[in-house]
Amino acid sequence: MLDAALCVVRRDLLLAWRRKSDVATALLFFVIVASLFPLGIGAEPNLLRGIAPGVIWVAALLSSMLSLARLFAADHADGTLEQMLLGASPLGVIAAAKTIAHWIISGLPLVLIAPLIAVQYDLPAALYPVLALSLLLGTPVLSLIGAIGAALTLGLRGGGILLSLLVLPLYVPVLILGAGSVEMASAGMGGEGQLLLLAALLVAACAFAPWAIAAALRISME
Amino acid sequence: MLEASGLHCARQGRTLFRSLTFSVPAGERLRIAGANGSGKTSLLRILCGLLAPKEGEVRWKNTPIDSLKEEYSREIVYLGHAPAVKDDLTAAENLDIACRLAGFAAGANEALARLGVPADIPVRKLSQGQRRRAALARLAVSGQVPLWLLDEPYAALDVDAAKIVDTLIAGHAARGGAVIFTTHQETGAGASRVLELHA
Numbered sequence: 001m002l003d004a005a006l007c008v009v010r011r012d013l014l015l016a017w018r019r020k021s022d023v024a025t026a027l028l029f030f031v032i033v034a035s036l037f038p039l040g041i042g043a044e045p046n047l048l049r050g051i052a053p054g055v056i057w058v059a060a061l062l063s064s065m066l067s068l069a070r071l072f073a074a075d076h077a078d079g080t081l082e083q084m085l086l087g088a089s090p091l092g093v094i095a096a097a098k099t100i101a102h103w104i105i106s107g108l109p110l111v112l113i114a115p116l117i118a119v120q121y122d123l124p125a126a127l128y129p130v131l132a133l134s135l136l137l138g139t140p141v142l143s144l145i146g147a148i149g150a151a152l153t154l155g156l157r158g159g160g161i162l163l164s165l166l167v168l169p170l171y172v173p174v175l176i177l178g179a180g181s182v183e184m185a186s187a188g189m190g191g192e193g194q195l196l197l198l199a200a201l202l203v204a205a206c207a208f209a210p211w212a213i214a215a216a217l218r219i220s221m222e
Numbered sequence: 223m224l225e226a227s228g229l230h231c232a233r234q235g236r237t238l239f240r241s242l243t244f245s246v247p248a249g250e251r252l253r254i255a256g257a258n259g260s261g262k263t264s265l266l267r268i269l270c271g272l273l274a275p276k277e278g279e280v281r282w283k284n285t286p287i288d289s290l291k292e293e294y295s296r297e298i299v300y301l302g303h304a305p306a307v308k309d310d311l312t313a314a315e316n317l318d319i320a321c322r323l324a325g326f327a328a329g330a331n332e333a334l335a336r337l338g339v340p341a342d343i344p345v346r347k348l349s350q351g352q353r354r355r356a357a358l359a360r361l362a363v364s365g366q367v368p369l370w371l372l373d374e375p376y377a378a379l380d381v382d383a384a385k386i387v388d389t390l391i392a393g394h395a396a397r398g399g400a401v402i403f404t405t406h407q408e409t410g411a412g413a414s415r416v417l418e419l420h421a
Binding site: 003004007008011014015018019077078079080082083084085086087088089090094221222 | 270271272273274291292295296298300302303304305306307308309310311315319320322323324325344
């Protein structure tokens with residue numbers, strides 16, 4: 001069972017490695033969206049410092065959204081998803097493995113590059129760890145929730161837009177807690193409360209989302 | 223080994239077949255025949271558990287397949303319309319991953335050599351026929367899996383490849399496995415029984 005999960009993670013990472021442009025687009029999208037705000041709003045340092053956590057988090061949300069459509073669609077089109085449904089391991093395990101691979105490809109780069117974006121916003125260096133930690137806890141939740149939506153809208157016409165409508169409202173708690181933790185920390189109150197709540201969300205999502213993804217996949221594949 | 227009783231399938235409000243009952247003993251080569259749209263693919267998808275029938279049930283060794291889940295999946299090989307190979311991976315990588323997901327390790331290279339597929343270049347660069355062969359290589363490593371469900375295994379194959387598939391199917395039946403497959407045309411290996419679907 002663990003062997004199958006590792007096999008799926010390795011396979012998806014290998015596929016991403018052979019199609020590096022797909023990975024780069026989501027990351028570049030994040031960088032560009034986050035860079036547009038200072039250009040549009042103007043370079044008032046206090047204002048930028050104030051909006052930084054929210055803007056970076058919204059950009060992360062949209063970027064994670066962008067890569068979701070690819071999560072199952074390609075496997076669905078070439079029939080490999082069918083084979084996963086008929087595999088020897090429970091579908092929940094496979095779904096979890098695919099989501100982990102998706103996070104490594106699309107979420108982890110955001111965590112690593114976010115401090116660089118924070119420099120653009122003149123965020124105090126003391127806040128970088130809080131920002132990175134909030135993204136580290138929050139982006140896997142985005143991948144897990146998003147994967148449920150991606151599985152449900154699989155093979156539908158106009159699935160991309162529907163996926164956004166379905167998933168973005170569910171991202172709201174993660175956004176509030178994620179951006180909130182950085183804001184609290186910058187106000188000197190420490191963001192531990194929000195970070196702990198994010199961690200709790202992550203644990204809950206890890207426990208329940210894979211089975212929801214599996215059920216959604218079975219419905220979509222009928 | 224496999225029993226289907228009272229299967230009823232409707233797609234988009236149209237009944238494809240109803241009260242379809244049959245059983246497949248070991249060593250059987252069952253060909254499902256019928257015109258386009260008569261429900262051949264739907265029947266195969268029901269038999270492998272991807273699609274739930276409207277009525278009726280499928281039993282594997284006297285246990286309904288719904289309650290067996292992965293235990294049943296381990297006993298079958300299903301090859302659908304889509305080739306189930308990733309274009310960016312090599313044929314060997316594809317076959318190795320497919321076997322691991324199916325729960326066993328296999329010598330991918332020998333199987334691919336048997337079907338005459340280059341093992342180490344991405345499937346994207348192979349011809350359409352070679353891709354089909356790469357997909358069919360799963361059969362060459364799945365000898366110990368009792369039930370094969372094959373949807374149009376002869377599509378897009380040249381005469382040589384069709385012969386290899388014939389041999390694989392005949393060999394599997396001789397070993398005591400069962401094969402259920404769909405084709406439009408009569409095939410060389412022939413079937414021990416034909417199930418005709420009428421739309």
